[in-house]
Amino acid sequence: MHALTTAWPFVMMGTVTAVDLLAGPQYGYLSLLALGPAFACLVGGALRTVLIGGMALVLSLLLGLYDELLGSRQSDLNLISIAGVTVAGVLVTLGRQRRERELASVRSVAEVAQRVLLRPVPRRAGDLRAAVSYTSADAEARIGGDLYEVVIGPGGVRVIVGDVQGKGLEAVETAATVLGAFREAAQDEPDLLGVSERLERSLNRRLSGEEFVTAILAETAADGRLTLLNYGHPPPLLVPFDGDAIFAEPEVNAPPLGLPGLDVEGPRPYQVPFRPGDQILLYTDGVIEARDRRNTFYPLLERSFLLAGDDPEAALEKLRLDLKAHVDGPLHDDAAMLLLRCNEPSH
Template sequence: MNVDKPSGSAVLAWTPWAAMTVVAVADVIAGPDVGFLPLVSLGPAFASLIGDWRRTALIGVVALALTVALGLYDGLFEGRRGLTACLSVAGVTGVGLAAAVLRGRREAELASVRSIAESAQRVLLRPVPLTVGPLQMAVSYTSAIAEARIGGDLYEVVASPYGVRVIVGDVQGKGLAAVETAAVVLGAFREAAHDEPDLVALGERLERSLSRELQGEKFVTAVLAEIRTREEAVFLNFGHPAPMVVRADGTVDFPEPASYALPLGLGMHGTDGPQPYSVAFVPGDQLLLYTDGVTEARDENDAFYPLAQRACLLHEPDVHDALEALRRDLSEHAVGPPHDDAAMLLVRHQGGTVDGEWRKPR
């Protein structure tokens, strides 16, 4: 039979009461000469660290009452020791109340900022469509920012007049600054994907947009994919990890460009941009675009996540269940909290023509 262990928060909640109980027992056993009584102030001190001001005030009142009772029991009010102990408890309670109020305000401000940031992230990273013609899609995003679903990875799918166009990218840095850069990339991609006739022109458009916005040596690695026929996918890689293609027979391929180009934001330095390259993509195949937070996740032996060996997890009948199985496996592989954002976008070719209507996201 499994016995549930008390949670950390429950243990902390009982800490002030436990501290006052231990001090009271020690004072009764040791007698008034040892001077344990002022330590009753540990109760409101601990309460101010983990509770709100109301709980701190309640424990402070209990601590003061306990101090008075023990002082009378020890006969300390015949001198100054009883009054000194009461003043000590009252002083610590007052400071604890002030600390609890300030902490509550900071937590409220942090929650507000986090809510705004997550709302901005939801606007930026919209749900991908369930289907576009024969293509089924699913997406997974894990942020490295603790308790906040924001980060620097980005993804988007656009059904353009030139085919289905996809981008997955990784912004240098994390947090709100990375989200701002991701907004520039996604905004430019969503507009240019409908206008530019080929991936090279689309990539140049993104480069120009970023060069106007980015400062210093900031950059964005990204891979663009275009699927315009039922038998081929075309890629444009800006220093990003190679996509993974899982064939219908289970074989795995990581198609790489002939030469890697600089990330977006660095291409205006006089170097040649990336060249498109194509691979077969037929009914039954799957395409996984991902960021380096996936392949660079390490286990307790410092081994990287073996993405190719885990491709078998993508053979679940439902595309969303398949990607969720891969995400869970990645989470179990990594030790501790993620050190980098991890985004994955899975495209499954079900057969038929690529031309198709959007189906609204769930």
């Protein structure tokens, strides 16, 4: 597409030249040579626009000489039109380049903010191996409201994956609030309920109105089980090493974090077996709500076989590429995935 846009000025001027040579001067096609510098401002720099404008002027002079129009009122108007469009094209080009520089600066800041907000997870955490994938729906900003973290605390490994309602900087600020509270509470609180209460208090000071955060918290246990706490979040995908993949759903659904006005009971911790060789995928709804061109949701459970293997990073990359192939275009929502694999206990 970029190559086609680059070639358009030359295609237009070549076409106008050919038509004028075939049709003759009586139809007055020479003024259309101004399409060259008009299209030139779409890509490249100001110098390129000036050179294409100069080429259009030279063609206009040569064709005017061939058509015996040189010095006539029509020929002069053609030259003035081309020169005017060239000047306008240079101004447009300079403005486009300035916006491109500003966008590059915004992208750079967003990437730094993303790295600070979503730090790389440890590849090994206790008896677990971890891999993460994050794809923002906002390709220009490269930052969104999905969040994840893995904390190695005194009592084991604690994990969070969440999704902030909304987009933009407000969602990023809320995600930062959740992650900051989780990183601190995961080191101090004796259980997941204590961690979640700290998250609730932090969010209630930050949020207003109907803003909320769906999240799932996980904690490893010494007895080979994984404790989960689900706040209105899509259930994790459990992939046993010797069985079929299933969604680890809670018995009772609970509301998201940050909705203190709802007079309902919060989530209850529930446990799932998590033995050596087992894997569990925590993800945001941008994964299961990704649609293809036929409006079909991504079949995560059916694609769980892609997670087979001993390397969680390689497995997660296969799943990410399969998700992109399913959508065959930009995602409509952020998609975060955190894959945990249970290893044999180290001694």
